[in-house]
Amino acid sequence: MAKDKAKADDKSKPDDKAKEADGKASAGSGKKLLIIGLAAGLLVGGGIAAAYFLFLAPQKKAVAAVEAPPPPPPPPENTTFVKVDRVSAPLVHEGQVLGYVLLDLSLEVKGNANELLVAQRLPALKAAFLKEVTRAPIGKEGEPLIIDFDALTNRLRQAANQELGKAAILRVLITQSTRV
Known part of the structure; x- marks a missing residue:
């Protein structure tokens, strides 16, 4: 009976080892997905920020240019x-x-x-x-x-x-x- 138990333990060990290997593999793929997700988020966020500055910044400059007083005339000679x-x-x-x-x-x-x-x-x-x-x-x-x-x-x-x-x-x- 002890031999049967030992054989059963030996048979369960490869399954446990397979599960552990699968767990490590799934943990590694989870890290990869996390890194890919972060990179994609940064790219999307950067694209949104770039679009914001490209399309909204000229409008602010145009308003500032309208509000700015004209430069004073250059002083006369002598x-x-x-x-x-x-x-x-x-x-x-x-x-x-x-x-x-x-x-x-x-x-x-x-x-x-x-x-x-x-x-x-x-x-x-x-x-x-x-x-x-x-x-x-x-x-x-x-x-x-x-x-x-x-x-x-x-x-x-x-x-x-x-x-x-x-x-x-x-x-x-x-x-x-x-x-x-």
């Missing part, structure tokens, strides 16, 4: 700058002074004759600048502590040209602003 130091400007909101700003300016002029005129009339120009910055607030609408540089430089250019009696000042550049 221009020079005259430096104006320390123009004091109040930061005003609803009739109350919130603080002061010291502005350093550069005035762009065309030609030596205009440069000489501006240099000779500099005290009068500084007085015109002070009148202009106290005439109306220099802060942005709704944000009185932030200077509206574009509007302020246009106002200062107009005041300077009015004081000089001709359009000698091409641009006013604020080179430094310090809140005090």
Whole structure:
């Protein structure tokens, strides 16, 4: 009976070995399927991402191009700058002074004759600048502590040209602003 059991065990062992081999083979093929599935997923995902960027990115660039302001015109030939130091400007909101700003300016002029005129009339120009910055607030609408540089430089250019009696000042550049 012991021999019969041993023979039965011997007969069952090859079946167990076959099952183990099948299990290892199926585990190996499962790993292969997993790797193939991951690779296929990456390819599909990459294709979707590429299609997204190819078809949607130009639309965003077109919108950005429409919203961008045109570049400023190149400066005229033979221009020079005259430096104006320390123009004091109040930061005003609803009739109350919130603080002061010291502005350093550069005035762009065309030609030596205009440069000489501006240099000779500099005290009068500084007085015109002070009148202009106290005439109306220099802060942005709704944000009185932030200077509206574009509007302020246009106002200062107009005041300077009015004081000089001709359009000698091409641009006013604020080179430094310090809140005090």
